Amino acid sequence: MRFAAYAHRHRRRVAVVQDDGTLLPLPGVTSLTALLSESGGLPGLLAAGAQALDAPPGPHVSEVRLLPPLRPASVRDFVTFEEHVAGVRRSVEGSGGVPEQWYAAPTFYFTNPHAIHGPHDDIPVPPGSAVLDFELEVAAVIGREGRDLTPEQARDTIAGYTVLNDWSARDLQSAEMRVGLGPCKGKDTATTLGPYLVTADELEPYRDADGFLRLALTAEVNGEVVGRDLLSHMSWTFEEMVAYASRGTRVLPGDVLGSGTCGNGGCLAELWGLRGEQTPPPLKPGDTVTLTVEGIGSVSNTVVPGTDPVPLPAGRRRSRERP
Numbered sequence: 001m002r003f004a005a006y007a008h009r010h011r012r013r014v015a016v017v018q019d020d021g022t023l024l025p026l027p028g029v030t031s032l033t034a035l036l037s038e039s040g041g042l043p044g045l046l047a048a049g050a051q052a053l054d055a056p057p058g059p060h061v062s063e064v065r066l067l068p069p070l071r072p073a074s075v076r077d078f079v080t081f082e083e084h085v086a087g088v089r090r091s092v093e094g095s096g097g098v099p100e101q102w103y104a105a106p107t108f109y110f111t112n113p114h115a116i117h118g119p120h121d122d123i124p125v126p127p128g129s130a131v132l133d134f135e136l137e138v139a140a141v142i143g144r145e146g147r148d149l150t151p152e153q154a155r156d157t158i159a160g161y162t163v164l165n166d167w168s169a170r171d172l173q174s175a176e177m178r179v180g181l182g183p184c185k186g187k188d189t190a191t192t193l194g195p196y197l198v199t200a201d202e203l204e205p206y207r208d209a210d211g212f213l214r215l216a217l218t219a220e221v222n223g224e225v226v227g228r229d230l231l232s233h234m235s236w237t238f239e240e241m242v243a244y245a246s247r248g249t250r251v252l253p254g255d256v257l258g259s260g261t262c263g264n265g266g267c268l269a270e271l272w273g274l275r276g277e278q279t280p281p282p283l284k285p286g287d288t289v290t291l292t293v294e295g296i297g298s299v300s301n302t303v304v305p306g307t308d309p310v311p312l313p314a315g316r317r318r319s320r321e322r323p
């Protein structure tokens with residue numbers, strides 16, 4: 001089952017999406033995050049969706065503005081593709097390969113849940129950045145609360161999946177990560193989610209013998225294919241990522257967990273590392289990035305000019321005077 005959030009005639013609605021693109025609005029539902037909390041997991045979500053199947057049909061998807069499927073409670077972005085790590089390290093640090101520590105656990109950072117953009121929204125250039133990049137990822141969406149989960153238990157907490165574009169200001173990111181924290185401003189201007197939340201049961205046919213989802217991933221810039229990979233090249237399953245995220249804490253309905261950027265052109269920075277030059281060039285206003293994931297759909301966003309950074313003073317160099 002596919003769920004969409006959309007704006008139509010000044011109203012925000014949540015609907016089941018039929019194969020022909022007809023939207024079946026869920027009566028009284030305006031937030032998928034709230035519906036996830038109320039339905040207590042995938043079975044409840046499917047039951048709520050089934051009720052919409054008898055409801056009068058709504059508009060066609062082409063007649064509405066698609067919104068991000070949900071307003072996330074939180075967004076964790078993992079890094080689970082070796083090829084991406086090796087390529088980006090080459091372009092940022094000049095050194096290739098994957099650090100041994102990387103294999104110890106699926107690392108992630110928290111990104112900005114207040115900067116979520118829809119599947120066709122314009123994306124502003126982050127203030128002060130001249131090196132904008134996209135990142136092709138798939139996100140798991142949590143439908144049931146869990147703590148200290150095993151991977152087996154984690155599977156029951158995943159309601160579904162959606163496409164995630166982690167827009168990245170590489171110049172801001174490499175500068176702030178030299179401080180040993182972050183990323184932060186390199187990532188917090190925009191993340192795209194969409195086009196739909198596809199429930200986990202619908203992608204089960206793509207699961208391989210090791211538990212990975214074998215979905216084809218494609219990235220295009222201005223209609224030219226620059227990246228192709230398989231989601232099954234992740235080094236951890238989504239269940240293992242959720243289990244790790246829930247270690248010593250909780251995951252909650254509406255939490256979003258990004259797979260990390262795929263390899264073979266899942267972002268420009270990896271290609272720059274491989275080629276030793278910025279080809280294709282960083283994204284600029286007018287460029288359109290289209291990311292497609294088999295079994296889920298496409299998001300296609302155009303870059304637009306952003307705002308200028310508000311000047312701030314440099315950090316004060318302090319004496320070590322004591323009270």
Ligand SMILES: NC(=O)N[C@@H](O)C(=O)O
Nearest residue numbers: 077078079080088260261
């Ligand atoms: N998430 C991920 O795989 N990578 C990025 O966030 C990155 O900046 O390299």
